[in-house]
Structure formats: C-alpha cells, structure tokens
Amino acid sequence: MINIVGLGPGDLSLISYGAIEGLKNSKKVFLRTEKHPVVKDLEKLTKFESLDHFYDENDDFDDVYRKISEFIVEEGKSEDVVYAVPGHPRVAEKTVDMIEKLAKENNIDVDVVASMSFVDAMFEALAFDPSNGFRLVDAFEMQTSYIDTDINLIVTQVYDEFIASEVKLYLMDRYDDEQEVYIVRGAGIKGEEFIKKVRLCELDWAENEFDYLTSLYVPKVENKKYNTVHDLELIMDKLRAPDGCDWDKKQTHESLKNSVIEEAYELYNAIENDDIDEMIEELGDVLLQVIFHCQIGKEEGMFDLGEVANGICTKLITRHPHIFGDANINREEFEKTWEEIKKKEKGESTITEGIKRIPVYLPALMKAEKVQHKxxxxxxxxDDIYDVFSKVEEEYEEVREAYELDFAGFIADKYAGEDVLEKIKEENLELLDEYHTLKIQYIKEELGDLLFSIVNLARFLDVDTTEALNGxxxxxxxxxxxxxxxxxxxGKTFDEMSLEEMDKFWDQAKELEI
Known part of the structure; x- marks a missing residue:
C-alpha cells in the first residue's frame, strides 16, 4: 500500500487531520523534499527519510521525478509506505501521477490524502476568488503552455532570479511590459508570507527575492494585447457576424482563393527583400487567409480551425516516424519515406498519381521541378550532369528546326505522293493557315521541351529556377x-535612337555591373 499525503502550503495548521494521522501511524515515511517549512514540526510527529538526494544526483527534473516514483513503488511492493509531498498531492505534483501509474502496473493500492494547496493559500493571501477563473502553469513548462491573458495566471516554482528572468521574457511576448504582477512567497505560512507588486519588466530585478516557496500571480489584462491565433479568430467572428463588416460577410472560399496566392507572393517578396517588418505583416496576411477560410468552414458546419490544426499536427507526426516514433531513417532515405507515407495517406498505388496531384495552377517552373524531383x-x-547539358543542346536544336520549318517542307510532308500543285490550287488559303498554326504549335512544343530540360539542369546544379529568372x-x-x-x-527619344546607340549604353551598364 502507498499512502500519498499532502503537507499543505507550509504551516502545520493547514495540514489535514487525515494527513497528520497518516504520518503519525506509519513506520515508513518518505518526503519528496525536506525543503518545506513544516518539516521542523514533522520531526516531532514521526520519523521520515528525505529523497532530496535524487535532486543532487540528477540534473534533469524529469529524471528526478521518474526515479523518485520508481523508488516509492519499489518500496511499496514489500510494505506499506507514506509518501509526503508539499501542498496538495493533486496540485502541481508530477510524481503523484507517475506513482499511480506505476503502482497500477504492479498491482499496488494507492490512497491519496489531501491537505490545503499553495494555490488555496495564494487565493487567501491575494483576496482572490478562484471562481473568476485562473490558469496554473509550472515555470519550467512555460514554453509549451498556452497563456490566455483574459484569465488570471499563477506561475509556480519561480525559485530564483534566473527562472524569474525566463518567465519574464516569455510573458512579455504576451503582456504589456507595464503589466502589474505579484510576487508571492510563503503563502499561508504565518510570519513568513510576503507579497510584492511589481511591473512585469521589473520581475527579475536584484531587489526581488525568490525561493522554493515563491509563485507569481498575473491578473487578467485590461488593455488587451493581441498575440494569439485565438484573438484573430474572435476578431474574424465579429467581422462575419450579422452586424459585422458587409465586405467580410459576403466573402466565400471561391472569392478568396486568389487572395491566398497573392498574399503568399507578397510574403515571398518580403523574404527576398530580407525585410523583417514586411515579413511580419505579410505572414499576418497569410494567417488571416487561413482564419478567414476556417471561419467560413465553421459557419457552414464543414470544418473549423481545430480540425485544420489537428490535420496538420497529425500529418507532421505521421510523416516523421523517426522523431515521434521508433523508426530509423537516415537523411538520404527521408524524402523517399516521406513520399511513401504521402502515397499511403492519399490511397495512391502509383507514382504517377502523386505527380498528377501537383496543383495545376502552380507556377510552371516550380511545377516542372516538382515533377522531375518526384x-x-x-x-x-x-546519371551524369553532362547528359543533361547534352539534352539542353538537343532541345535547343529542335526549337531551331521548328522555327525553320518552311512551307514547302510542310506541303511535302502532308501530301507525299500526291499532286501537290493541284492541292495548292484547291486549298491555298487553308493550307497557309494550317501551316502557320502547325508551326506555332511545333515551336511551342519544342520550346516547352527546352524549358523543361533547363529546369532539369538547374535541379542538378541545385539552383532555384524562379530565383535565377527573377534575378x-x-x-x-x-x-x-x-x-x-x-x-x-x-535629349532624344527611343524612336530617335538606333539600336547600336542603345547597345552602347547597355554595355556601359554591364561594365558598371548594374
């Protein structure tokens, strides 16, 4: 049997009667840490063993929690034990969840005895009603946590100035620098409770003191800072509401489809110009298109942003089995594996099906490269780049042949063995029209082959054809x-200039490397 008891926020009076009895009556008591104010009082109630040595032996907190959990379960196999943790066992205590899972695998019963949590003590210290809503976040997990500035926030484990600095930098991306925050230390401990209000930008200043009993309280904002996709969703919802913007309300997937392409190209241009401010703006415009389509899909009952996000997340996880699974894929095999996974997802049985799935309206140079790559x-x-050079030369000659196709050759090919002169008399105008149409089609076909072979050459040379042509x-x-x-x-006009004169100016531009 494993009994998990809470030691409250730091004052003996805030430990539950059940927890006190469990500690007094057990022969085997383990404390996750001795760094808790009630420990000096516990020494009068029971004998215990501290597990602080796990913190000394491991640098990573996840390893510490895992090894403590494994140790407690191992002890619980042979006798009843009490595992005591600060605060409430169900509040910000990772080891409790780990122990319960491991105990279940080993058929060991677990009983949890609650005491007041440090969060309850903070509510009391700050005169804060939790029914108004709050979010509890571990300082060590800030980077992966969603922060909603519309509700109150409590950040735990702000142990020192370094952690406070990390928390500050993360929150300053979501809150105004002048946002008021509260440093709360020793909440619920008589004579030690300390609360200090500071501006967010001052959080890690030297005069602010932190220890293992310090948390941070951030009230919900009054002056909203728009910094999440959810904010954009709410704005779009309002724009499309019955009393919203007439232009936004009448938009459809069809009416917006060209805007997606336009915004993507404007972003491309910003990247080409290495203009960070423009990139921020254009990325916002691209994101707006995503949210716009998701809002329309939601109104139609077809899909929403959640489904879109789930789809791309699932796709990324599925297509990276070497990251999210146990597959062993080397760099050379990655793209091939990616294509195989895509084929499976799309229910395709051939390579050609995947090639045909490349968007029809993709810019031709880009589409050609994708087709060749697949x-x-x-x-x-x-096998050899010089074969590609030869292919370019061959296609160039065929373009010349198409251009040099004369009328006599066309007639000879079309009416081989017949009375050509008689045919010309009968169908002269029609034959000339057919000749010109055929010649243009022939040139177009051969020019397409030449361009395709040049894209192939660029691919072998690892050159982006679009970038090269734009340059x-x-x-x-x-x-x-x-x-x-x-x-x-x-003092002249272009009409008054000869080509030779203009060529001289062109050569000057080349010499100046313009």
Missing part, C-alpha cells in the same frame, strides 16, 4: 533603367 526519387533520372529580370530592369536615363540625357 520521378528522380524512384530512380528515373540522369535576371531584376538585372534587365536595372540596366534598361540605365539605358533610359542615358537616352533622356542625350
């Missing part, structure tokens, strides 16, 4: 701007 993953690719476009625009300046300086 084929290359299964080995359908050139050339920018260079052309800058050099053309230089040429135009020179034309204006000459």
């Amino acid at each position: 084929a290359a993953l299964v080995g359908f690719d050139w 050339t476009i920018d260079k052309f625009v800058n050099r053309f701007g230089f040429v135009e300046e020179k034309v204006i300086e000459s």
Whole structure:
C-alpha cells in the first residue's frame, strides 16, 4: 500500500487531520523534499527519510521525478509506505501521477490524502476568488503552455532570479511590459508570507527575492494585447457576424482563393527583400487567409480551425516516424519515406498519381521541378550532369528546326505522293493557315521541351529556377533603367535612337555591373 499525503502550503495548521494521522501511524515515511517549512514540526510527529538526494544526483527534473516514483513503488511492493509531498498531492505534483501509474502496473493500492494547496493559500493571501477563473502553469513548462491573458495566471516554482528572468521574457511576448504582477512567497505560512507588486519588466530585478516557496500571480489584462491565433479568430467572428463588416460577410472560399496566392507572393517578396517588418505583416496576411477560410468552414458546419490544426499536427507526426516514433531513417532515405507515407495517406498505388496531384495552377517552373524531383526519387533520372547539358543542346536544336520549318517542307510532308500543285490550287488559303498554326504549335512544343530540360539542369546544379529568372529580370530592369536615363540625357527619344546607340549604353551598364 502507498499512502500519498499532502503537507499543505507550509504551516502545520493547514495540514489535514487525515494527513497528520497518516504520518503519525506509519513506520515508513518518505518526503519528496525536506525543503518545506513544516518539516521542523514533522520531526516531532514521526520519523521520515528525505529523497532530496535524487535532486543532487540528477540534473534533469524529469529524471528526478521518474526515479523518485520508481523508488516509492519499489518500496511499496514489500510494505506499506507514506509518501509526503508539499501542498496538495493533486496540485502541481508530477510524481503523484507517475506513482499511480506505476503502482497500477504492479498491482499496488494507492490512497491519496489531501491537505490545503499553495494555490488555496495564494487565493487567501491575494483576496482572490478562484471562481473568476485562473490558469496554473509550472515555470519550467512555460514554453509549451498556452497563456490566455483574459484569465488570471499563477506561475509556480519561480525559485530564483534566473527562472524569474525566463518567465519574464516569455510573458512579455504576451503582456504589456507595464503589466502589474505579484510576487508571492510563503503563502499561508504565518510570519513568513510576503507579497510584492511589481511591473512585469521589473520581475527579475536584484531587489526581488525568490525561493522554493515563491509563485507569481498575473491578473487578467485590461488593455488587451493581441498575440494569439485565438484573438484573430474572435476578431474574424465579429467581422462575419450579422452586424459585422458587409465586405467580410459576403466573402466565400471561391472569392478568396486568389487572395491566398497573392498574399503568399507578397510574403515571398518580403523574404527576398530580407525585410523583417514586411515579413511580419505579410505572414499576418497569410494567417488571416487561413482564419478567414476556417471561419467560413465553421459557419457552414464543414470544418473549423481545430480540425485544420489537428490535420496538420497529425500529418507532421505521421510523416516523421523517426522523431515521434521508433523508426530509423537516415537523411538520404527521408524524402523517399516521406513520399511513401504521402502515397499511403492519399490511397495512391502509383507514382504517377502523386505527380498528377501537383496543383495545376502552380507556377510552371516550380511545377516542372516538382515533377522531375518526384520521378528522380524512384530512380528515373540522369546519371551524369553532362547528359543533361547534352539534352539542353538537343532541345535547343529542335526549337531551331521548328522555327525553320518552311512551307514547302510542310506541303511535302502532308501530301507525299500526291499532286501537290493541284492541292495548292484547291486549298491555298487553308493550307497557309494550317501551316502557320502547325508551326506555332511545333515551336511551342519544342520550346516547352527546352524549358523543361533547363529546369532539369538547374535541379542538378541545385539552383532555384524562379530565383535565377527573377534575378535576371531584376538585372534587365536595372540596366534598361540605365539605358533610359542615358537616352533622356542625350535629349532624344527611343524612336530617335538606333539600336547600336542603345547597345552602347547597355554595355556601359554591364561594365558598371548594374
């Protein structure tokens, strides 16, 4: 049998009668830590063994809690034991949950005896009604905790200035720097209780004292700082409400689809310009599109942000079995494994199905690279880059041949073995039209092959074709701007300039590396 008892927030009077009796009547008592004010009184009630040595032997708190839990369960296999923890066993006590799970696996009974928690003591010290709502967060788990500034917050285990500094930096992303917070030390302990109100930006100042009985109380905000996706959801909900914005209310998935592409390109541009402020703004615009579509989906009863978030989280976990599972995947195999997982998710049986799933409206250069990449993953690719160079040359020659296709050659091919002159007399106009149509189609086809082979070459050279082409476009625009300046300086217009004169200006721009 394992009896888990609470030692209250720090004053003997706040320990429950059941906990006192359990401590007095047990022959085997273990304290998670002696660093608790009631320990000096417990020495008069019972003999106990401290488990503080686990903290000395391990640097990681998770390891400490795990080893303490394993130790208590092992002791409980042979005799009844009491495991005593500060405060209430059900409030911010990780080892209690671990012990209960391990005990169940080993068929050991567990009984939990409550005492007042440090949270209750804080309510009393701050004259705070918990029915108004609050969130309890461990300082060591701040980075993974959701902070809702619309409700009161209690942060536990603010042991020292270093932890206070970490907490401050995290909270300053969500609260105003001037937000009032309360440092609460020794709540519920007569003669030791201490409360100090400071601004959030002052939390880790040297004059503030912290110890293992220190927590932080942050009241809900009055001046809202919008910093969560939930805030954006609420704003969008209001905009789409019956008394909301007429423009926002009439939008649909269909009417917004081009906006998604537009905002994505504006973000791309911000990244290209290395403009952080612009990136923040454009990322916000992209996020707005996601929330907008989720709000419409919610109103239609089809889906909401929760389903979207669950879908992408599940997908990431499934597609990273080497991170969230026990799969052993090396870097070279990762992309191939990723594609196999995607095939399974989509119910596809062939590689071609996956290739056809690439969006039709994706920019052509990007789509070509993706198609080639998917084929290359299964080995359908050139072995040598010089074969790719040869393919580019071959496709270039075929473009020239298409351009140089003459009317006589077309007629000869079309009417081989027939009376060509008679046919020309009968269908002259139609044949000329057909010739021009065919020639344009032929050039288009061969030019497409040439562009595709150039994308292939860029892939082998590890060059982004879109970036490369955009770079050339920018260079052309800058050099053309230089040429135009020179034309204006000459007092002439473009119409009055010869190509040779303009070429000289162009060469000057190249020499100046414009």
